[in-house]
Amino acid sequence: MSAPVIILITTAVITVIGIIVGAGLVFTGKKFHVPVDEREAEVRECLPGNNCGACGYAGCDAAAAAIVSGEAPVNVCPVGGGPVAIKIGGIMGAEAEILERRVAFVRCKGTCEASGLQGNYVGIHDCRSAALAGINLKNCDYGCMGLGSCVSVCPQGAIKLIDGVAVVNRNLCVACGLCVKTCPKGLIELVPESKHVAVQCQNRDKGPQVKKVCSAGCIGCTLCTRQCQFDAIHMDGNLARVDYEKCTQCGKCVEKCPSHVITPPCPVRKEA
Amino acid sequence: MIRLLLIVILNALISNVVLNQFLGICSFLGVSQRIKASASLGGAVIFVMTIASAVASALYSLVLHPLGLDFMKMIIFILVIAALVQIVEMFLKKKSPSVYKALGIYLPLITTNCAVLGIAIDNIDKFGYNFIESVFSGFGTALGYTIAIVLLAGIRSRVDETSIPRPVRGAPIVMLAAALMSIAFMGFAELQPVIEVALKGVGQ
Numbered sequence: 151m152s153a154p155v156i157i158l159i160t161t162a163v164i165t166v167i168g169i170i171v172g173a174g175l176v177f178t179g180k181k182f183h184v185p186v187d188e189r190e191a192e193v194r195e196c197l198p199g200n201n202c203g204a205c206g207y208a209g210c211d212a213a214a215a216a217i218v219s220g221e222a223p224v225n226v227c228p229v230g231g232g233p234v235a236i237k238i239g240g241i242m243g244a245e246a247e248i249l250e251r252r253v254a255f256v257r258c259k260g261t262c263e264a265s266g267l268q269g270n271y272v273g274i275h276d277c278r279s280a281a282l283a284g285i286n287l288k289n290c291d292y293g294c295m296g297l298g299s300c301v302s303v304c305p306q307g308a309i310k311l312i313d314g315v316a317v318v319n320r321n322l323c324v325a326c327g328l329c330v331k332t333c334p335k336g337l338i339e340l341v342p343e344s345k346h347v348a349v350q351c352q353n354r355d356k357g358p359q360v361k362k363v364c365s366a367g368c369i370g371c372t373l374c375t376r377q378c379q380f381d382a383i384h385m386d387g388n389l390a391r392v393d394y395e396k397c398t399q400c401g402k403c404v405e406k407c408p409s410h411v412i413t414p415p416c417p418v419r420k421e422a
Numbered sequence: 423m424i425r426l427l428l429i430v431i432l433n434a435l436i437s438n439v440v441l442n443q444f445l446g447i448c449s450f451l452g453v454s455q456r457i458k459a460s461a462s463l464g465g466a467v468i469f470v471m472t473i474a475s476a477v478a479s480a481l482y483s484l485v486l487h488p489l490g491l492d493f494m495k496m497i498i499f500i501l502v503i504a505a506l507v508q509i510v511e512m513f514l515k516k517k518s519p520s521v522y523k524a525l526g527i528y529l530p531l532i533t534t535n536c537a538v539l540g541i542a543i544d545n546i547d548k549f550g551y552n553f554i555e556s557v558f559s560g561f562g563t564a565l566g567y568t569i570a571i572v573l574l575a576g577i578r579s580r581v582d583e584t585s586i587p588r589p590v591r592g593a594p595i596v597m598l599a600a601a602l603m604s605i606a607f608m609g610f611a612e613l614q615p616v617i618e619v620a621l622k623g624v625g626q
Binding site for chain 1: 485489490491494497501502509512513515516517
């Protein structure tokens with residue numbers, strides 16, 4: 151066969167196969183069309199689309215399906231965060247109120263200086279291992295161990311150890327909750343981003359005992375609870391706790407606290 | 423029958439598609455983090471490869487070879503296999519949602535997997551199989567892929583729990599594990615001459 155003939159045959163064969171395949175696709179597409187919830191496509195549009203799986207679903211399509219079926223909350227996507235959640239909330243209707251971005255917050259102020267070190271720890275550099283062995287690095291039994299398990303687990307690099315206490319960078323935090331699960335002392339919680347006023351201590355002992363081990367701890371004096379006009383701060387045993395739903399960020403409790411353990415309304419930036 | 427069984431064994435173990443021929447490495451390393459997911463992927467690969475081998479073999483012997491277009495098989499196979507997987511995906515979505523749920527997200531991934539195309543071409547070029555043999559060869563190859571990826575996923579789930587030297591954490595240790603598996607699978611190479619003799623003995 152001469153070259154032009156081969157070229158012609160090849161083109162013809164490819165064209166015919168292409169047409170058959172295309173027709174087959176169109177036909178099956180029509181015949182086996184599965185009606186999809188319109189909202190699913192819209193929700194999928196809002197999601198970032200990088201299929202990272204951080205939400206726990208197999209990609210953005212699966213997450214969109216889960217949101218539409220009501221299986222997942224509208225703010226399931228940690229990458230898109232607030233803006234995406236608001237958009238999806240708009241599509242899904244009613245559930246738009248639960249959308250405020252949350253950030254991780256470490257409830258301890260016990261720096262190496264405030265709560266002195268017990269000794270020189272040379273074991274595995276991991277809070278969980280140390281906690282498992284019953285070791286406390288600082289004098290306080292409740293506080294941050296300062297070995298940085300949360301730092302290494304944070305996918306965003308949002309946690310830093312400053313003077314032996316983990317500090318969260320609120321701008322970088324995506325509220326994935328990994329640090330919350332990791333901290334052996336249960337010190338980290340997710341708080342609404344706009345709520346800055348929080349008791350930065352987890353020590354449940356009585357006042358004198360707290361004073362002995364840490365100069366920055368909550369001594370359970372109850373001054374703050376009496377100060378609050380909005381009934382937003384309560385005693386949980388010997389520890390004051392802020393009710394974030396009621397708190398209006400007025401900052402009166404902050405002024406009154408003798409051990410300065412309540413964080414101020416609009417925090418002074420102290421990131422290194 | 424015995425011949426078909428031997429073809430399956432040959433393709434699944436002795437010339438394992440991943441560990442011996444190094445095809446489909448991308449998904450092999452990518453989707454082997456959890457045993458369940460890799461088993462689903464393996465199931466989808468078995469499904470696709472068996473069908474793709476059948477269609478490719480039929481297309482070759484009925485259309486391409488008679489017209490003297492052997493050189494076009496790669497392009498046409500890509501075209502046909504990709505479309506075929508799409509059609510199968512749509513069909514499953516409608517007719518069998520449970521299977522679609524188990525395999526669904528992996529089917530598009532496999533559409534362009536080099537292992538699928540590789541075995542479709544190998545069936546013709548390397549082995550010269552007929553239609554039925556091609557189907558079994560495709561099935562065997564995919565079975566080998568599934569064995570390999572599930573084993574690697576098992577190894578990885580163990581590796582994740584152990585303390586590994588810092589320089590080889592993450593991707594490097596996976597490569598090392600895959601390399602050691604590949605060496606282990608070389609043990610099957612001793613069987614190759616035996617199987618080849620047996621294949622000749624059994625005849626067509």
